[in-house]
Amino acid sequence: MLEIKDLTVKVEDKTVLNKFNLTIEDGQTHVIMGPNGVGKSTLTKVIMADPNYEILSGDILYNGKSILPLATDERARLGIFLAMQNPLEIDGVTNSDFLRTALSSKYQKNVNLYSFIKMLDKAKSDLKMPDEMVHRSVNKGFSGGEKKKNEILQMKMLEPTFIMLDEIDSGVDVDALKIVGDNINTYKSEHPNSSYLIITHYTHLLKYVKPDKVHVVKEGKIVKSGDYELALEIENNGFNFEKIVIGAFDGSDASE
Ligand SMILES: Nc1ncnc2c1ncn2[C@@H]1O[C@H](COP(=O)(O)OP(=O)(O)OP(=O)(O)O)[C@@H](O)[C@H]1O
Ligand SMILES: [Mg+2]
Numbered sequence: 001m002l003e004i005k006d007l008t009v010k011v012e013d014k015t016v017l018n019k020f021n022l023t024i025e026d027g028q029t030h031v032i033m034g035p036n037g038v039g040k041s042t043l044t045k046v047i048m049a050d051p052n053y054e055i056l057s058g059d060i061l062y063n064g065k066s067i068l069p070l071a072t073d074e075r076a077r078l079g080i081f082l083a084m085q086n087p088l089e090i091d092g093v094t095n096s097d098f099l100r101t102a103l104s105s106k107y108q109k110n111v112n113l114y115s116f117i118k119m120l121d122k123a124k125s126d127l128k129m130p131d132e133m134v135h136r137s138v139n140k141g142f143s144g145g146e147k148k149k150n151e152i153l154q155m156k157m158l159e160p161t162f163i164m165l166d167e168i169d170s171g172v173d174v175d176a177l178k179i180v181g182d183n184i185n186t187y188k189s190e191h192p193n194s195s196y197l198i199i200t201h202y203t204h205l206l207k208y209v210k211p212d213k214v215h216v217v218k219e220g221k222i223v224k225s226g227d228y229e230l231a232l233e234i235e236n237n238g239f240n241f242e243k244i245v246i247g248a249f250d251g252s253d254a255s256e
Contacts, residue, residue: 001024001025001026001028001062001063001161001162001193001195002022002023002024002047002060002061002062002162002195002197003022003023003024003059003060003061003062003064004020004021004022004023004043004047004058004059004060004061005021005058005059005060005061006019006020006021006057006058006059007019007020007021007043007046007055007057007058007059007060008020008055008056008057008058008220009039009042009043009046009053009054009055009056010053010054010056011042011052011053011054015056015220016039016042016053016220017039017042017043017046017220017221018219018220018221019057019058019220019221020039020043020058020217020220020221020222021221021222022215022222024162024195024196024197025195026193026195027192027193027194027195028195028196028212028213029188029195029196029198029209029210029211029212029213030195030196030197030198030211030212030213030214030215031198031199031200031206031211031213031214031215031231032197032198032199032200032214032215032216032217032222033199033200033201033214033215033216033217033231033234034216034217034218034239035218035239038217038218038219038220039217039220040166040199040217041084041085041166041199043217044082044084044164044166044197044199045082046060047060047067047075047080047082047164048072048075048076048080048082048164049067049070049071049072049075050072055068062075062078062080062162063078067080073105076102076105076106076158076160077105077106079159079160079161079162080160080161080162080164081154081155081158081160081162081163081164082164082166083148083151083152083154083155083163083164083165083166083168084151084166085166085167085170085199087139087142087147087148087150087151088138088139089137089138089139089140089142090137090138090139090140091137091140092137093137093138094134094135094136094137094138095133095134095135095136095137095138095150095153096120096134096135098138099116099120099134099153099154099157099158100116102154102157102158103116103157103158106158119157120134120157123153123156123157124153126156126183126186127149127152127153127156127179127180127183128179129146129149129150129153133146133150138150143171144170144171144172145171145172145173145176147171148168148169148170148171148172148176148180149172149176149179149180151165151168152168152180152183152184155187156183156187159191160194161191161193161194161195162194162195162197163194163195163196163197164196164197164198164199165184165196165197165198165199166199167199167200167201168180168198168200168205169200169202169204169205170201177204177205177208178208180205180208181205181207181208181209182208184196184208184209185208185209188209196209198211202235203228203231203232203235206228206231210228211227211228211231212227213225213226213227214226214227214228214230214231216230216234216239218239
């Protein structure tokens with residue numbers, strides 16, 4: 001579904017990603033871990049066409065076609081979704097209006113109000129979000145954990161197929177983490193072809209959402225790949241690479 005080939009990205013004169021390679025197949029869940037500032041969020045923003053990041057070389061293919069010529073909204077319409085590490089606040093636009101507009105844009109026609117409200121009510125109750133939250137400005141004054149749940153609300157409503165969750169577990173309390181994990185799992189089972197790129201520093205979320213592959217990013221590329229065990233090893237030992245044998249890794253056959 002998503003293929004990142006030799007991607008080199010610069011931001012403010014600094015090369016953040018350096019010949020980065022990763023392939024995520026339909027239905028797979030990949031996890032990226034790595035120290036602060038190595039370019040994990042940068043990767044997600046580049047996939048979403050954030051203009052602050054300059055692609056020096058390489059390509060990003062989605063279902064076999066380069067998405068580099070496409071703008072953010074066109075990529076979103078293809079089904080690419082990012083739950084941001086720091087979700088944006090949009091003052092003056094209610095959550096409900098935002099979602100309805102986004103859905104109309106996705107389907108290129110006005111969505112039926114009755115079915116929209118029904119869907120929103122269900123998503124909101126699945127996430128145990130209070131009613132008033134959908135009538136407030138998007139993320140304005142939301143607590144850290146509420147913002148993260150709101151990202152999952154957007155995912156459930158917009159029904160994307162390639163989903164990036166950037167630290168969706170940070171700032172989320174234990175009960176909310178279970179709700180978020182359960183909702184991701186339900187979404188996965190209802191959308192069996194959907195694929196995931198989950199960025200996290202911990203294994204908490206991975207106890208609910210089982211990864212197919214776990215990758216470690218350092219110095220602009222994947223330096224180690226494995227399965228859930230690798231995430232546990234990192235949680236116990238940190239990024240102590242003396243204990244982990246590093247090989248230049250292209251991310252495409254991580255289980256090898
Ligand atoms: N818009 C920007 N302007 C200047 N520097 C940037 C910008 N975006 C990212 N960077 C820099 O690029 C590097 C990678 O940032 P990024 O946010 O991708 O890190 P990360 O791996 O997600 O870290 P964390 O685990 O802390 O979230 C950092 O040194 C960061 O300061
Ligand atoms: Mg980040």
